[in-house]
Amino acid sequence: MKKISKTIAASVVRPRPAHSHKGNYGRVLIIAGNHQFGGAAIMNAQAAVQSGAGLVTVATDLTNKTAIHARLPEAMVVNYRDNLAAYVKKADVILIGSGLGDERDVLETCFSAISSEQTLIVDGSALSMMAAFDLALPDASQLVLTPHQMEWQRLSGVAIAEQVNQETNQAALQRLAPTESNTSANNKTPALVLKSEATQVYLKDDVYQLTVGGPYQATGGMGDTLAGMIAGFAAQFAPTSSAVLAAVYCHSAIAEELSQKAYVTLPSKIAEKIPAYMKKLSEE
Numbered sequence: 001m002k003k004i005s006k007t008i009a010a011s012v013v014r015p016r017p018a019h020s021h022k023g024n025y026g027r028v029l030i031i032a033g034n035h036q037f038g039g040a041a042i043m044n045a046q047a048a049v050q051s052g053a054g055l056v057t058v059a060t061d062l063t064n065k066t067a068i069h070a071r072l073p074e075a076m077v078v079n080y081r082d083n084l085a086a087y088v089k090k091a092d093v094i095l096i097g098s099g100l101g102d103e104r105d106v107l108e109t110c111f112s113a114i115s116s117e118q119t120l121i122v123d124g125s126a127l128s129m130m131a132a133f134d135l136a137l138p139d140a141s142q143l144v145l146t147p148h149q150m151e152w153q154r155l156s157g158v159a160i161a162e163q164v165n166q167e168t169n170q171a172a173l174q175r176l177a178p179t180e181s182n183t184s185a186n187n188k189t190p191a192l193v194l195k196s197e198a199t200q201v202y203l204k205d206d207v208y209q210l211t212v213g214g215p216y217q218a219t220g221g222m223g224d225t226l227a228g229m230i231a232g233f234a235a236q237f238a239p240t241s242s243a244v245l246a247a248v249y250c251h252s253a254i255a256e257e258l259s260q261k262a263y264v265t266l267p268s269k270i271a272e273k274i275p276a277y278m279k280k281l282s283e284e
């Protein structure tokens with residue numbers, strides 16, 4: 001198994017070309033946060049903005065609007081019950097699911113509106129709803145799934161104790177490829193970020209092991225922050241597979257640095273450190 005190294009992350013996070021504008025760094029739509037879990041939407045959005053996404057819009061339960069604006073004026077906020085398909089169509093990268101609760105209509109509207117040119121990242125409640133309601137992934141250009149072990153068990157049927165078996169996970173992942181793409185020789189098997197105390201990333205041909213990070217990360221919102229970083233990195237860096245590896249690395253490497261002086265590494269503190277960490281990486 002390969003290791004997710006700093007070298008991989010540094011090969012992805014390069015200095016920005018002068019000849020560029022916000023449109024070159026991606027339009028991200030975050031669909032997250034029901035009335036109970038507004039914090040998940042804030043943590044997604046903070047991480048995506050701090051990672052450098054060109055434009056970030058949050059589609060959420062409207063009760064979260066003032067809080068999101070107060071914490072993050074860089075993000076736009078819309079009601080996820082109002083014209084969601086139109087917002088989905090305008091985005092390059094869509095992240096759905098963190099703190100989405102049981103908003104099945106929102107998930108189905110998003111999946112129906114996705115086109116084959118877009119990148120879709122599926123996290124948290126969206127993964128649990130896919131399992132509960134037997135919903136298939138849409139035929140996006142790039143698909144990324146970010147379950148923790150229980151979410152992966154629900155979605156794939158692979159019990160947590162069996163998740164040490166790479167072949168079992170790979171076979172389950174292939175079965176989740178959108179049915180529209182199953183006819184082609186090279187179907188769109190999603191990338192899988194299987195989160196745990198020893199996170200692994202499954203890409204088309206390889207499995208990668210994360211070797212930074214630690215238990216100081218075991219706190220609510222840590223995965224919401226990672227999902228926002230993956231969205232921000234995927235909006236700027238290609239191929240998506242490398243962007244995912246770099247985001248996973250940076251998330252835990254920042255946490256590891258913070259842990260030198262902190263017993264727990266809060267998700268919003270990690271988000272604050274992203275620009276400085278990316279600057280350092282880009283100069284290596």
Ligand SMILES: NC(=O)C1=CN([C@@H]2O[C@H](COP(=O)(O)OP(=O)(O)OC[C@H]3O[C@@H](n4cnc5c(N)ncnc54)[C@H](OP(=O)(O)O)[C@@H]3O)[C@@H](O)[C@H]2O)[C@@H](O)CC1
Binds near residue numbers: 124223
């Ligand atoms: N501030 C906010 O708005 C926040 C919003 N959030 C949002 O809430 C939604 C629900 O997410 P969720 O992860 O909290 O709940 P769920 O999907 O039921 O999973 C928990 C169950 O799985 C089990 N488990 C086993 N292995 C595990 C592992 N490696 N990692 C984690 N769990 C593991 C675990 O076992 P136990 O703890 O009982 O031992 C338990 O039985 C989701 O959309 C998320 O984005 C949160 O981010 C919090 C902050």
Ligand SMILES: Nc1ncnc2c1ncn2[C@@H]1O[C@H](COP(=O)(O)OP(=O)(O)O)[C@@H](O)[C@H]1O
Binds near residue numbers: 147195198214222
């Ligand atoms: N003991 C640990 N060591 C290293 N990383 C951990 C540990 N516990 C949790 N994490 C990381 O924290 C994140 C938790 O994600 P998740 O459970 O989705 O959080 P949430 O939904 O609350 O935001 C994952 O990236 C996981 O790898």
Ligand SMILES: [Mg+2]
Binds near residue numbers: 124
């Ligand atoms: Mg989560």
